[in-house]
Amino acid sequence: MTSRPPAALPKTWSPLDFGLHAFLVVNPFALGLWIFSLAPLVGGNLFLAVVLAGVVILLGAVVYGALAARWPWTGGDYAWQTRLLGARFGAVVALTSWWLVVALLAPVYGNVIVVQALDPLLMHAGWDGVASWFHSREGTFAASLMAVGVAAAFVGLGMRRAAIAQRVLVVMGSAALVVVLALLVTGDLAAVSKEFDAKAANVYGASPLASAQIVEIGGFDAKVTEVEPGGTFRLVPLLLLFGLWIGWAGPLIGEVRARKPASVSLALVRVAAVSTVASLFFLVAIGRGSTWEFWNEANNLYWGTLHGTTAATPLSAWPSPVVLAAWLTDSTLVQIAIIAGMAAWVLGWTATLFLSATRVLLAAASDRVLPNAVSRTTGDSVPLVALGLLVIPACALAAVDAYWDAFAEWSAVAVIALAVTTAGSGAAAVAGFRREHRSLAAISALFVLLVVLTIGVWVLDPVYGMRTFGALAFLAALYGISAGVYAVSRRRERKALVTMADASG
Amino acid sequence: MIPNPSEGHHGGLVLFGPDRYLFIGQGDGGIYRDPTFPAQRLDNLHGKILRIDPRRHGTQAYRVPKDNPFVDRPGRDEIWVYGLRNPWRFAFDPATADLVIGDVGELIAEEIDVAPRAGLNFGWSCLEGRAPYASDGPASCARATPPARELIRGSIRAEKPDGDLPTVTRGRPRANTRLMPGEPVCSITAGVFVRDPSLPSLVNRHLFGDFCDASLHSFRLERGHVVDERELGLDVLLLSSFGVDGAGRVYVTSLAGPVYRLEAAR
Numbered sequence: 189m190t191s192r193p194p195a196a197l198p199k200t201w202s203p204l205d206f207g208l209h210a211f212l213v214v215n216p217f218a219l220g221l222w223i224f225s226l227a228p229l230v231g232g233n234l235f236l237a238v239v240l241a242g243v244v245i246l247l248g249a250v251v252y253g254a255l256a257a258r259w260p261w262t263g264g265d266y267a268w269q270t271r272l273l274g275a276r277f278g279a280v281v282a283l284t285s286w287w288l289v290v291a292l293l294a295p296v297y298g299n300v301i302v303v304q305a306l307d308p309l310l311m312h313a314g315w316d317g318v319a320s321w322f323h324s325r326e327g328t329f330a331a332s333l334m335a336v337g338v339a340a341a342f343v344g345l346g347m348r349r350a351a352i353a354q355r356v357l358v359v360m361g362s363a364a365l366v367v368v369l370a371l372l373v374t375g376d377l378a379a380v381s382k383e384f385d386a387k388a389a390n391v392y393g394a395s396p397l398a399s400a401q402i403v404e405i406g407g408f409d410a411k412v413t414e415v416e417p418g419g420t421f422r423l424v425p426l427l428l429l430f431g432l433w434i435g436w437a438g439p440l441i442g443e444v445r446a447r448k449p450a451s452v453s454l455a456l457v458r459v460a461a462v463s464t465v466a467s468l469f470f471l472v473a474i475g476r477g478s479t480w481e482f483w484n485e486a487n488n489l490y491w492g493t494l495h496g497t498t499a500a501t502p503l504s505a506w507p508s509p510v511v512l513a514a515w516l517t518d519s520t521l522v523q524i525a526i527i528a529g530m531a532a533w534v535l536g537w538t539a540t541l542f543l544s545a546t547r548v549l550l551a552a553a554s555d556r557v558l559p560n561a562v563s564r565t566t567g568d569s570v571p572l573v574a575l576g577l578l579v580i581p582a583c584a585l586a587a588v589d590a591y592w593d594a595f596a597e598w599s600a601v602a603v604i605a606l607a608v609t610t611a612g613s614g615a616a617a618v619a620g621f622r623r624e625h626r627s628l629a630a631i632s633a634l635f636v637l638l639v640v641l642t643i644g645v646w647v648l649d650p651v652y653g654m655r656t657f658g659a660l661a662f663l664a665a666l667y668g669i670s671a672g673v674y675a676v677s678r679r680r681e682r683k684a685l686v687t688m689a690d691a692s693g
Numbered sequence: 694m695i696p697n698p699s700e701g702h703h704g705g706l707v708l709f710g711p712d713r714y715l716f717i718g719q720g721d722g723g724i725y726r727d728p729t730f731p732a733q734r735l736d737n738l739h740g741k742i743l744r745i746d747p748r749r750h751g752t753q754a755y756r757v758p759k760d761n762p763f764v765d766r767p768g769r770d771e772i773w774v775y776g777l778r779n780p781w782r783f784a785f786d787p788a789t790a791d792l793v794i795g796d797v798g799e800l801i802a803e804e805i806d807v808a809p810r811a812g813l814n815f816g817w818s819c820l821e822g823r824a825p826y827a828s829d830g831p832a833s834c835a836r837a838t839p840p841a842r843e844l845i846r847g848s849i850r851a852e853k854p855d856g857d858l859p860t861v862t863r864g865r866p867r868a869n870t871r872l873m874p875g876e877p878v879c880s881i882t883a884g885v886f887v888r889d890p891s892l893p894s895l896v897n898r899h900l901f902g903d904f905c906d907a908s909l910h911s912f913r914l915e916r917g918h919v920v921d922e923r924e925l926g927l928d929v930l931l932l933s934s935f936g937v938d939g940a941g942r943v944y945v946t947s948l949a950g951p952v953y954r955l956e957a958a959r
Contacts, residue, residue: 226861299865323852323871393874395846397800404800405824426861493851494870495859499801499824500845504872593867600862653860 197262197547197569198347199445205351206437206444207455208358209540213436214245214459216467217361217530218537221509222300223430224471228488230426230651232419233411235471240420241427242464244642245434247635248610249460251617252435253453254628258620260449262442263551264435264544265613270555272616276674279557284670285609286439286548289602290541291581295589297339297538298331303506305531306331311391311505312514312524325590332586339541340579346568347443350543357536364529369469371513371526372477379516380477387515387523388503398502399482405499406485407492412475425645425652429603432610432642434460436540439547443569474509477516483509542578549574557677594658601659604643605666611639695738699723705781705934706884710744711790714758716773717743718780718794721817726827732776732817733833735768740817742780742794742808744773762812776814776837777806778821782884782934784899786914793899793914795883796840798822803881803903804840809917813838842912842919844878844903879905885935887911889942891957895925900943902932909945929953 201209216224227234261267266286269278302322310319321327342350375383381399388394395401411419434456446452474483486507492498505511510530514523550571553562558577565571588595617632646652647660654660697703702720710716721732721740732740750756757770764770774792783794792808796815802822806815816837819830823839853869883901890896898911898921907928912919931948938944943955 222864223861226864229859229861229864296865303866320871323866324869328867395877401800401846405826407825429861490872491859491864493872494866496851497859499822500850501872502846504874506866596865596867597863600865603862650858651860653862 197443197550197565199443200347200569201351201440201444203444203446203451203455205354206440206452207459208351208354209440209543210434210437210456210459211462212354212358212533212536213433213540214431214463215361215533215537216430216463216470217365217510217533218304219296219300219430220463220467221304221470223427224467225487225506226426226491227423228408228410228484229491230419230422231411232416232421232423233414234423235412235468236415236420237423237427238464238467238471240424241431242460242467244424244428244635244638245431245464246457246460247631247638248432248434248614249456250453250628251614251632251635252438253456254621254625254632255435255613255617256438256441256444256456257446257449257453260441260444260446260452261551262439263548263554264438264441265609266439266548266551268438268616268620269609269612272620273612275555278612278616279552279555279674280667280670281605281609281612282548283552283557283673284666285605286545287577288581288666288669289605290545291578292585292589292599292602293541294332294335294339294582294586295328295596295599297335297541298328298333298586301335301338301534301538302327302331304508304510305527305534307505308508308511308527309524309531312520312527329587329590332590333583335538335541336579336582336586338535338538339543340575342539343542343546343575344570346566346570348568350539354536354539357532357539360529361532361536364526364532367526368510368513368530369473371516372473372509375477375513375516380479380482380512383515384512392504394504395502401502402486402489403482406481406488407498408485408488410480410484412480422645422649422651425642425649428607428642431463432607432639434463435610435613436544438613439544439551442547470509474512477513483507483512542575545578546571546574549577556681557674597653597656598659598662601654601663602666604646604654604663607639607643607646611636611643614639695719697722697739702779704779706783708783708785710792711785711787712758714744715747715755716783716792717745717771718777718783719743720779721777723779727818730818730827730830732778733814733819733831735763735772735775738769738771740777741771741775742773742777742783742792743771744811745771760811773811774806774808774813774815776816776833778817781880782882784884784886786899787886787888788897789914791914791917793841793883793886795881795901797880798846799826801826801846802840803844803846803878805842805881805883805901805919806838807841807914807917807919808838815840841917842922844881846878877905878903882932882934885937885943887941887943887955888937889940889955892943892955893957895943895955900925900935900945902929902945904932904948907932927955 255268266282307319384399388398389396489501493501514526550563552558562573614632614636618629621629647654701723704718704720706718708716719741745755747755763772777796779797780794781797794806796804801824814837818827819834822843851870885900887895900911902909907930909925909927912922929945929947933948934946936944945953
């Protein structure tokens, strides 16, 4: 085991930039809203589940924060696991999630861009045909390419300009968020129903009684005051599908200039707290503005209509709480401005797709697990070859995803690989801190246990649909590819060694 | 005279059947979410199609045919079929005497129900179409006959629904699964089988339409199933009823004013 840092890059980010990047990853206004809408498929008390998931995320922030403060190495998960747990294990686990799985994720990001940003914006602008096209196979592929483009452009900006870009997005998103919260909190049920009916009919051609119909046929009893422990505990792993990635910015830690190591730990803890509190505030505002029952029933009908398990939804679109809030204003331009403003959160989240992954590939190349060329960067710390290693397979896999339905079902299981890497870093923290900081080691062990339990629920609970032979075989194949890459690299390394016999000869 | 507890859902048609008895379409009384489930109860006449012999019989204004399904059984003798919301129009298939009922829906679905025999329960107000409407209904709901055809209100459909249990990781709408708004429907008007030989493409087909969706449709009935449904290519705004004259010619009425007669294209 060695403590040699795997790569060195200029330290251009402040702890604030590091924290903002981490927040964009787990912000509840992008993938979070999407996940919240799925809650009726599981049941339980969403408010309570957010708090419980928040505890897991907070533990993750403590673990990742401690690792980042103690070993601020470029490559994050890869660096910690190869150094603290073993080179082979760390390389296979980290390359699977940070290379192969990240390359698989573009369609998920593309879908959120379409549903939460493009579709409502285009429909409000009156471009229904374009909005519909984005739901075709070609449109799905194009949306995935957009996600790849946004993520690649963010890396291409270089770290200094990327920091500015994400600050701008957070300011834009926050301004829109304030407006959305104000609208939801001040609107009463009667106003929401009336405006919803009028605007849903105008924008989506819904029945003029759509809100009453949703309440009537929604078929879901959303819990507010009841604990309902079974359903609530089942909801926690669902929420962790977007919240568990609190350490996503970890691979960038080598580029953060922190006067005190504790400042990066604190940044992650703050991110975890803000993400959970913001989730709760937003959900309370939805409940206050449009009524909890109405929003949940609209979600239940949306998913039920797609799967043919409920009566048909009266609203032909994902029931976005942002759109519900925007409909409390009368001007189409203001509605578009609000939706576009909140789209900054989606854009910022999409921008985070590749940046950390490039640092993992860069660190692996420094260790000669990947070819040396992968470690090359421009003057602005842009690792072009590493970026290419992500962009090219991401585009190819996006095409496969768009045109082959079975692949989309298999690839969903790849999220398990991300969680395994998260648990791996928790285990690295246990190994690293077990002598010098036993309480941190204990917290890390608890975090690992919770992540393993989460993975168990994802695999075993049929609502996650991951326990299929195709999906699990696909996951095994991903690890197989990484193991193959690692084995080939070691073989090449052994061949390149100069032996004593060679030297003396 | 059947007292109605509200202004709505009186039914809308009385019609002599092929057996020369009088069939009466009677709505459920129109109380929104009526907790007594009148259409499911057999001790009243609401939400039913009734069958009587209208000839005076001694002191009685009418009599009940002895082969009605609830004669000598618990329930009102007049009931022929039940579990209906508002059977605005109905008709008999001239070939089989199957009863075809257009039952107007509440929020979810318009129904075409087919009764090849008496005593059937069509599920209202436990079910609307095939969807649950009220979950606390009586045990009779479990024996409901599903509609032969349902028109989904608001008419939102997934272009490619999975039709299996939803999972969160397949929650991402995949390609071609957009929710598509179709033609809105709001109040079905069924009710005439075409016999007019001058309309050869419609002979032996049942005509129906909807108050909100102007297009007229037709179908054939095959062993109690709705088959070969087609659009006629004719629109009638605010469709209210169909009728047939003594020569078998078909008429369509509209609350916009006109009465139309169907003729073959020249």
